[in-house]
Amino acid sequence: EGRVEVYHDGKWGTICDDQWDDRDAEVVCRQLGLSGTPKALSWAHYGQGSGPILLDEVQCSGNELSLDQCKKSDWGQQNCDHIEDAGVSCDPFTGTDLQLCQSDVVGRTPMLWGWLSRLAGGRSPSEGRVEVYYNGDWGTVCDDGWTDLGAQVVCRQL
Secondary structure (H helix, E strand, O other), X not given: OEEOEEEEOOEEEEEEOOOOOHHHHHHHHHHOOOOOOOEEXXXXXXXXXXXXXXXXXXXXXXXXXOHHHOEOOOOOOOOOOHHHEOEEEOOOOOOOOOOEOOOOOOOOOOOOOOOEEEEEOOOOOOOOEEEEEEOOEEEEEOOOOXXXXXXXXXXXXX
C-alpha cells in the first residue's frame, strides 16, 4: 500500500486522484504483481508527493494489465495539487499468519514482500525451501498456515 508513483520520460511523479477508483487500484495491484482486495485512496492518504504530477483523469475498466492501457489525460496534463495524490492498498494477507523459524523472530507478519526472499536447496532456481533475510541473517519460513497465496507472493518476488 502507498502513494502511487509512475516513471515517465526519465522522472518519477504522482497521479492525481480525479476519477480515481477501485478499478484503477485493481490495475495498479495487477501491474505490481500483487493480488488481494484493491482499494483506491485519495486526498494524499499516504502523504503528498513532490515533483511532477504526471497523470490525471485515470479511468481504468479494471481489466487492463497496466495503467498505460487505461483511459487517462496526456502525460503531464493535469489540474491538481499534491494534496490530491492517489494511493492504493492491495491488502493480500488480511488475517494471514506466517511464522519465521529462526532466532527470536516469531510472530504475525502480514506481508512477505518487505523482506528479501530466496529459494534454497531446490533442483532449479524456481523451486526450493523459502528463506527470508531478516536482521542480517537468512532464516526459513514455517509451514504452519502456509498456503498457495504465500507461495504466489514469493514467486512474484523472485
